[in-house]
Amino acid sequence: MPADERLREPDGSRTSAAVDQVGPPAYPDATDARRHVERLGLTARLFANDGNVAAAVCRWTCAHRQLAGSLAELSRPDLPARIARDGVEHSWASYSETLERLVLDSGAVGLLSDVTVPVVIVAGHDDPVCNHPFLEEIARIHPNVAYRAWRGDHQLPLTDPRLTVGLILDVADGSWTSPQPAGETSS
Numbered sequence: 001m002p003a004d005e006r007l008r009e010p011d012g013s014r015t016s017a018a019v020d021q022v023g024p025p026a027y028p029d030a031t032d033a034r035r036h037v038e039r040l041g042l043t044a045r046l047f048a049n050d051g052n053v054a055a056a057v058c059r060w061t062c063a064h065r066q067l068a069g070s071l072a073e074l075s076r077p078d079l080p081a082r083i084a085r086d087g088v089e090h091s092w093a094s095y096s097e098t099l100e101r102l103v104l105d106s107g108a109v110g111l112l113s114d115v116t117v118p119v120v121i122v123a124g125h126d127d128p129v130c131n132h133p134f135l136e137e138i139a140r141i142h143p144n145v146a147y148r149a150w151r152g153d154h155q156l157p158l159t160d161p162r163l164t165v166g167l168i169l170d171v172a173d174g175s176w177t178s179p180q181p182a183g184e185t186s187s
Contacts, residue, residue: 022122022164023154025103025129026138032131033104040128048099058092065089079158112142119145120171122164124152 027033037048046053061068069085076084112119121139123130132149139147150156150163157164 021119022157022167023124023127023130024121024135026109026121026134027103027131028109028134030104032134036131037103048104051096054096055092058090058095061088062091079155083158109138112138112145115142115144117144118171120167121145121147122156122167123147123149124154124156125149126152127154127156129154 025033027036034048038045047057048054065088068088072087073081073084076087119142121135123132123135135147139145150160152160
């Protein structure tokens with residue numbers, strides 16, 4: 001069944017509620033999550049798998065917020081300056097718990113079986129964080145889930161805000177009709 005058909009109530013009417021997710025770090029299990037993160041490069045590997053290095057960098061960042069923010073801004077010229085700077089505004093507790101509970105735990109995917117409203121997952125074709133085959137599998141397994149891959153990377157909401165906000169508004173008001181922007185694939 002096409003994904004846009006799955007976003008309708010049993011009587012054929014548009015659903016009144018839906019959820020969308022852009023660039024989710026969803027993996028089948030913690031082992032796959034760690035393998036996937038390791039392929040992102042040395043920095044990601046150190047921050048995901050070596051708590052000592054990540055904690056030390058985080059402590060340095062907390063002690064030097066202004067300098068760390070400036071370095072973040074310089075290292076990500078593709079992002080709005082304020083967003084790049086905000087990337088260093090966290091604590092070790094928030095970073096490590098988010099990494100463990102959101103990225104490495106993988107338990108949230110199992111909750112999709114209980115979701116009764118449509119879920120739209122969008123990921124950038126070039127998003128190295130996303131496990132695209134797994135997201136496609138999720139859409140095949142769960143009748144209430146649609147998956148779209150759009151041009152872009154993990155920063156899709158920041159690099160193409162109009163497309164992302166348009167999706168959110170369309171999903172929220174029930175008018176989402178599975179647009180196919182150039183370069184998009186669907187499951």
